Amino acid sequence: PKITFVEASGERHTVDAPVGSTVMETALRNNIPGIDAECGGACSCATCHVYVDPDWSEAVGGPSPMEEDMLDFAFDIRPTSRLSCQIKITEALDGLVVETPERQG
Ligand code: FES
16 A cells, blocks of 8 residues: 655655554655654654544544543644554555654654
8 A cells, every 4th residue: 555644844755555564664664754753653652643634534543542642742733633653554545645743742
């Protein structure tokens, strides 16, 4: 599947995302700016925060209660905010678009 990351500046990066990996891992592997992921995917840092494109919110789904608690620590959250380490890539997410925030934390 392909994922497109859109930077706060509007710059777009479309990359291959292996099924079974996460959006966060895909971002790091492709040096996408704007994702820090300090905790390495343990849902305990909130520096992998992204905004899911509204067209994709339903397919991606909402955060777990634990993720929701962690999102309180993220910078400038919106209704479509997710922690990208908690979004698993599936074939159904081919074409997914996520926006990275202006900054993390
Ligand atoms: Fe730390 Fe996602 S990488 S919460």
